[in-house]
Amino acid sequence: MGMDGSCADPYALKTMSVFKPAKNHEALGDEFYDLVRPADFPQAILRHRDQRWARRVGLDHLSDEDWIAHFARFRPLPGSFQTPLALRYHGHQFRTYNPDLGDGRGFLYAQCYDLEDGRLLDFGTKGSGRTPWSRGGDGRLTLKGGVREVLATEMLEALGVYTSKSFSLVETGEELWRGDEPSPTRSSVLVRLSHSHIRIGTFQRLAFLEESHNLEKLLDYCIATYYPHLAKAEDKPAAFLEAVTEKVAILGAQWTAAGFVHGVLNTDNINITGESFDYGPWRFLPAYDPTFTAAYFDEAGLYSFGRQPDTLAWNLTRLAECLLPLASAERLEPPLNTIWPAFQQALPEAILARLGLEPAGGSADSEFVSALFTFLSASQAPYEQFFFDWRGGVLSAKRAAKSTSADHYASEAFRPVADALEAFSPSNTVNLDHAYFARPRPRTMLIDEMEAIWAPIVEADDWSLFYQTLAEIGEMRDAYTIRP
Numbered sequence: 001m002g003m004d005g006s007c008a009d010p011y012a013l014k015t016m017s018v019f020k021p022a023k024n025h026e027a028l029g030d031e032f033y034d035l036v037r038p039a040d041f042p043q044a045i046l047r048h049r050d051q052r053w054a055r056r057v058g059l060d061h062l063s064d065e066d067w068i069a070h071f072a073r074f075r076p077l078p079g080s081f082q083t084p085l086a087l088r089y090h091g092h093q094f095r096t097y098n099p100d101l102g103d104g105r106g107f108l109y110a111q112c113y114d115l116e117d118g119r120l121l122d123f124g125t126k127g128s129g130r131t132p133w134s135r136g137g138d139g140r141l142t143l144k145g146g147v148r149e150v151l152a153t154e155m156l157e158a159l160g161v162y163t164s165k166s167f168s169l170v171e172t173g174e175e176l177w178r179g180d181e182p183s184p185t186r187s188s189v190l191v192r193l194s195h196s197h198i199r200i201g202t203f204q205r206l207a208f209l210e211e212s213h214n215l216e217k218l219l220d221y222c223i224a225t226y227y228p229h230l231a232k233a234e235d236k237p238a239a240f241l242e243a244v245t246e247k248v249a250i251l252g253a254q255w256t257a258a259g260f261v262h263g264v265l266n267t268d269n270i271n272i273t274g275e276s277f278d279y280g281p282w283r284f285l286p287a288y289d290p291t292f293t294a295a296y297f298d299e300a301g302l303y304s305f306g307r308q309p310d311t312l313a314w315n316l317t318r319l320a321e322c323l324l325p326l327a328s329a330e331r332l333e334p335p336l337n338t339i340w341p342a343f344q345q346a347l348p349e350a351i352l353a354r355l356g357l358e359p360a361g362g363s364a365d366s367e368f369v370s371a372l373f374t375f376l377s378a379s380q381a382p383y384e385q386f387f388f389d390w391r392g393g394v395l396s397a398k399r400a401a402k403s404t405s406a407d408h409y410a411s412e413a414f415r416p417v418a419d420a421l422e423a424f425s426p427s428n429t430v431n432l433d434h435a436y437f438a439r440p441r442p443r444t445m446l447i448d449e450m451e452a453i454w455a456p457i458v459e460a461d462d463w464s465l466f467y468q469t470l471a472e473i474g475e476m477r478d479a480y481t482i483r484p
């Protein structure tokens with residue numbers, strides 16, 4: 001017994017020594033969330049634990065048993081919340097306002113600090129049970145949905161996109177029924193590590209309910225927690241809007257450079273830190289095509305590859321509207337209008353970062369991007385192959401003929417790209433000798449490849465290809481060494 005009558009828990013002390021818990025979100029008050037209980041799953045089979053990010057938050061020493069206790073059974077992490085919080089939010093879904101949203105199959109389980117850079121990180125769940133916001137849903141996540149989220153986040157991080165991390169995936173032994181998967185299908189619970197779970201929809205709910213005092217409280221909280229350099233800004237709503245706009249523009253540019261289509265860019269899927277998250281029907285581009293759409297139910301192509309930047313601008317306009325009780329339209333319009341200049345600057349930077357080149361400055365950067373997209377569009381050369389070939393030195397050396405795109409690079413259509421490329425010098429991150437570039441093709445995650453990874457899991461519970469793929473993506477991440 002301790003002096004206060006509590007039982008000593010050596011495990012908790014060990015955890016506390018490195019893990020830095022935070023109870024930050026609770027400070028917002030209970031008008032922002034509902035206390036909820038996790039589901040009691042019949043089984044808990046660990047399928048993925050992200051040891052790299054576990055180290056970043058001081059939890060890499062956990063045994064698998066303790067990992068499951070925390071990330072599937074949701075035993076409170078020492079120093080963190082005693083009860084999980086289902087966060088309240090609204091949102092525009094495919095442009096229609098939905099005031100019945102909120103964490104319907106997830107909750108904020110704990111918060112901690114990134115031991116490397118001090119950022120506040122959330123452990124948010126998906127598939128952890130029903131909440132007051134579940135509507136008719138079961139509060140569960142299919143195993144395939146969990147596997148897809150792990151693969152998407154791993155790929156995006158390797159490609160230099162600022163994304164949430166899939167910290168943990170545990171299979172939970174239930175049978176789920178879904179219209180878009182052969183059913184019954186297997187269940188899982190995912191824990192995502194994320195720099196905030198405050199969505200544009202979190203602001204929308206308060207604006208909708210006309211809770212100006214809470215809007216102001218949320219704005220102050222966001223500035224203090226995520227944009228502390230704005231604490232002394234004269235016009236806080238405008239300064240906040242501009243900061244979020246810049247981050248979201250950078251995200252749009254990174255998705256474009258990665259050839260990634262998110263699929264469901266509703267306002268509740270846009271984090272105010274500009275971090276990419278919520279991976280449902282995502283897809284990567286086989287070849288450059290602005291009309292390429294990820295979700296089968298996005299019949300009008302609202303969230304197609306080429307419309308993602310427009311959609312982000314539309315979503316940011318909704319955020320600006322929410323701030324109207326706190327600032328006039330005249331004050332909010334200029335920061336909102338920074339989206340396009342910010343995107344125009346971020347896109348060449350993101351493309352050049354993928355190529356390991358330093359921006360040249362001036363118009364050369366954007367002219368290069370135009371030349372590249374004109375070529376990739378006309379030739380339909382495989383999108384990822386171009387970046388892989390350039391970084392592997394294939395395009396600038398006699399190995400050119402080795403690429404499956406060799407004919408494309410030898411064509412007249414490629415000449416403007418080749419000429420434009422000469423204007424740039426290599427950045428320090430270039431690593432031409434990495435073993436990854438000796439592969440015949442880049443590691444990609446096109447839909448057929450994703451399905452091929454899933455097939456042995458569903459047919460024979462064979463996870464070997466899944467783990468092999470994660471290892472390959474890790475190699476790719478090291479080869480590119482792009483730091484988001």
Ligand SMILES: Nc1ncnc2c1ncn2[C@@H]1O[C@H](COP(=O)(O)OP(=O)(O)OP(=O)(O)O)[C@@H](O)[C@H]1O
Nearest residue numbers: 101102103104105106133134137138139140278279
């Ligand atoms: N099976 C389900 N049971 C209960 N609620 C659900 C279910 N699937 C989705 N929802 C809820 O429907 C809304 C939209 O779902 P969406 O798939 O965008 O979010 P999510 O993937 O569950 O959560 P997040 O946005 O945190 O990744 C959310 O409020 C979500 O919680």
